[in-house]
Amino acid sequence: MSFLFSWRRRIADIARVRRVVEVLIRNGLGFLVQQLALDRFLPRFWRTRGLRAEQAASRRTVPERLRRTLEELGATWVKLGQFLSGRADLLPPAYIEELSKLLDAAPPVPIDQVRDVIIREMGAPVEELYASFDEVPIASASIGQVHRATLPNGQEVVVKVQRPGIEAEVEADLNLLLAQARFLERRTEVMREQNLVAIVEQLARSLREELDYHREGRNAERLRANLASDPRFAVPGVCWDLTTRRVITMEFLDGIQFNEVERLRAAGYDLPSVARVAVEGYLAQIFDAGFYQADPHPANLLVMGERIGILDFGNVGQLTGNQKQLLGDLFLQILDEDVEGLARTILRMGTSRTRPSMDALERDLQRLTVRYWGASLEELSVGEMVADIFKTARQHKIFLPADLAQLARTILTMEGTGRMLDPDLVLVDAVRPFALRLVRSRLSPIVAGRRAVRAARLAADLFQDLPRRVDGLWDQLEAGDLSFGIDVRHLNMVVTKINSMVNRLVYAIIVAALIVGSSLILLGGRDAWVLPILGIGVPVAQIAFLGAVLAGVWLIVSLVRSRTL
Known part of the structure; x- marks a missing residue:
């Protein structure tokens, strides 16, 4: 079963990458397919397909092409673009400006599917939960859409319903992004320095949190409490009895x-x-x-x-x-x-x-x-x-x-x-x-006092723990188990250099031995060795001498090219 599941997931990944590649090429970003090595996910026969960029793509700037590509690919990619629009430390200003225009919009989900989600989450049909429910959404985004409704007590609310299947789609996209980030980090030092995997993991955490409407409700309640003392601001309340992980019901705010x-x-x-x-x-x-x-x-x-x-x-x-x-x-x-x-x-x-x-x-x-x-x-x-x-x-x-x-x-x-x-x-x-x-x-004295109390508490914990740590250190010393680790900077580079030098030295010795050996054979007056069975003469000395000369020339050329002479 696990084998079949693995293959099914592999086929799904290939289909997803194929769609990403098609959208990239269609929007004039085909060069990214090779640069990011996305074609490694695809079967060899598919790579040879003739795909071309749309004519309109050539009239757009590269940042514009990237924005349109992300919008076309859907929820995860739009969130990726929005996430990157805040990373001016990673992208040039033209990309930041363009990605800031990303529109998180999508066609609305049919009302029947919305009702099905509410039934699965709430355990009751819409008519039993709300006095009225507007079937036309007032907003539709890549993760969910919002409908106006009225509670049985007459209170006006909004109901945000998550798109069916969006969680599985986002997880598949995130797995693909993480796999690609790990591959690029292994491949290039630049990506390792940029902590590419950590960036994608941060995006994954943010997206998974956004998929949890329970968390969104808690965020609203916390912000509402923080701003409660300022009458200039309004934060909608959450109807917790009508809120689940995929459906959230909140107070309706009317304004411009x-x-x-x-x-x-x-x-x-x-x-x-x-x-x-x-x-x-x-x-x-x-x-x-x-x-x-x-x-x-x-x-x-x-x-x-x-x-x-x-x-x-x-x-x-x-x-x-x-x-x-x-x-x-x-x-x-x-x-x-x-x-x-x-x-x-x-x-x-x-x-x-x-x-x-x-x-x-x-x-x-x-x-x-x-x-x-x-x-x-x-x-x-x-x-x-x-x-x-x-x-x-x-x-x-x-x-x-x-x-x-x-x-x-x-x-x-x-x-x-x-x-x-x-x-x-x-x-x-x-x-x-x-x-x-x-x-x-x-x-302020109050804050300084709090810091002093924290410092005193930490110092007390340290002194309380110190005898036990010293005792453990002494036991290791008596048992001869105490060891020290030394990290020498750039040691790997030095070891690699020494290995290269030793290999060249051994290679040079072998070349010299071949030259000397073949010369001695020639001085011995024997032109060829006769094969015992076939009786054919083979000029071993001449062949060995010629091979040694060629190997010596190659060694000299490699040394000159590496500038280590």
């Missing part, structure tokens, strides 16, 4: 989306004020709570009279207390033009396999920041600057946590959404008070 600028203007709203309140709300989520809705797209924000409604909680970000403090330092150092402090903060934020050169990092940051510090506040894009700083860190082999890369994308999106309503929005002015508050809170 941020991307409906003309409707907002016609309704008499002060758009700069709306933009300022929305930005302040997001900065409070990030700097104060450390928990934020990570997709402030204009369609996810509503103006509801005096309040701003927030929608879609499948994608959220979270920062630790230490990350919030470092983020506050980062922004203040950016605003105060403190390059040395900025370099130190970046080093503390990330991890590095080797100790980077601080002087080189500071020089690159200086060159980067001169471009921004010379701009007016209205022209300064905080999101772009943070993304460029993270990109510089990666160039110096400093790898920042995925949470911070996600934050950079959120800030960039938030800034773009705010400037849609107010082109003169200055994000720097909004960020400074939040960053200052973070730094000041670190100096």
Whole structure:
């Protein structure tokens, strides 16, 4: 059975890769098939098929072709593009800009299939659960679609239903992406340095979380509690008795989306004020709570009279207390033009396999920041600057946590959404008070006291554990089991070089022995060895001498080409 299952999965993988290859070629990205070695999944007869790019593809830029390809491939690939749009440390600006336009839209699922999902998840038909259920969805995306409904008590709600079979499809795509990432890491040093597998694993975690509507509900409840004290914001409540892993029912928020600028203007709203309140709300989520809705797209924000409604909680970000403090330092150092402090903060934020050169990092940051510090506040894009700083860190082999890369994308999106309503929005002015508050809170007696208590607790644990560790070390020493490991840097490279030298030396000795041996035979006066049975004379000495000369010439040529003479 396992054999049949393995073959069936292999055939499914081949079919999936074939579709990816077809879409790539049709959109003018056929060169990626060879560069990414995707053709290794395909049967040999299929590789020879004559596929051609569409004529329209040649008129588009490569970033545009990539965006259209991802949209055509479906849910997993759209999420991959959205994920990469926040990784300015990995992709050039043209790709970031184009991937930011990705549309997560899909044709609606037939209502019969929607009803089947609800019955399987809830154990009852739609008519028993809701007083009314609108069969026409108000939104349809690659993972799920949203319908308006009314509860028996008259409350208006929205019901998001997951597409049938989407979970299995996403898992298959993720397995394919992970297999490809592992293959590319084994194949090239560049991919290993970029931690390609870790990037795909982060995407996989994010997508699996988004497929779990229970988690989305908990995210909404947490954000609702965090913003409960601010009457300017509204977060829909979750109807938990009508929520499962694949169906979520939430309070309906009625308002005008941020991307409906003309409707907002016609309704008499002060758009700069709306933009300022929305930005302040997001900065409070990030700097104060450390928990934020990570997709402030204009369609996810509503103006509801005096309040701003927030929608879609499948994608959220979270920062630790230490990350919030470092983020506050980062922004203040950016605003105060403190390059040395900025370099130190970046080093503390990330991890590095080797100790980077601080002087080189500071020089690159200086060159980067001169471009921004010379701009007016209205022209300064905080999101772009943070993304460029993270990109510089990666160039110096400093790898920042995925949470911070996600934050950079959120800030960039938030800034773009705010400037849609107010082109003169200055994000720097909004960020400074939040960053200052973070730094000041670190100096408050209460926070200092908490840190002191934590340090004392750690010290007490260490002293309590110290005798046991010393005793164990002494036992190993008495038993002769104590060993030390030494890691010599670049040892593999040295061993490889020595092996190469020894091999060449042995080869040279063999060549010399052949020359000397064949010369002695010739000096002995014997021209040929006669084969015992056939009686044919073979000029062994001459053949050995000629072979040794050719081998010697090859050795000299290889040494010259390797520049080791």
